[in-house]
């Protein structure tokens with residue numbers, strides 16, 4: 001799948017995810033407002049918020065009304081529990097708290113979006129990650145004594161990179177000719193995959 005096609009497909013999936021979360025929240029709000037007592041409290045709350053804003057604007061004390069507002073909040077909470085809802089269920093429950101299922105954070109792709117892209121690419125590649133050995137299985141014994149020390153050091157660095165991925169201070173690993181290898185490291189805990197590839201430009 002082309003990158004643009006992949007992004008468009010994910011954008012649609014994310015839009016659906018958001019709409020679904022917003023739909024359920026809206027449905028719960030309607031359910032709460034069908035309760036007459038809750039509806040009255042909601043109106044009273046709006047009035048109080050307006051009155052408090054006016055008083056604050058006039059630099060007058062707002063404590064009394066603020067106390068009433070707190071009481072209304074508590075009453076609403078009790079009513080919601082009786083209806084079988086809570087305050088959180090009135091808000092959209094997005095699966096990613098970082099991007100609220102928009103897939104973007106500060107004009108960059110969110111990590112969840114990048115991971116979703118990777119998952120599709122990995123699925124398309126038909127590579128079965130469960131069959132791929134990880135760094136714990138890396139066999140250093142096959143190397144000659146001359147190179148083994150170096151390999152062990154590289155392996156140690158690679159393990160550190162994976163353990164702290166994606167927040168590792170190590171961003172790039174460049175191996176020397178004898179140690180060049182291609183491997184995919186799958187971090188099962190974070191469901192992330194790192195692809196190490198030989199760079200032909202490094203061959204001299």
Ligand SMILES: [Zn+2]
Pocket residue numbers: 096097098099100101102103104110111112113
């Ligand atoms: Zn996200």
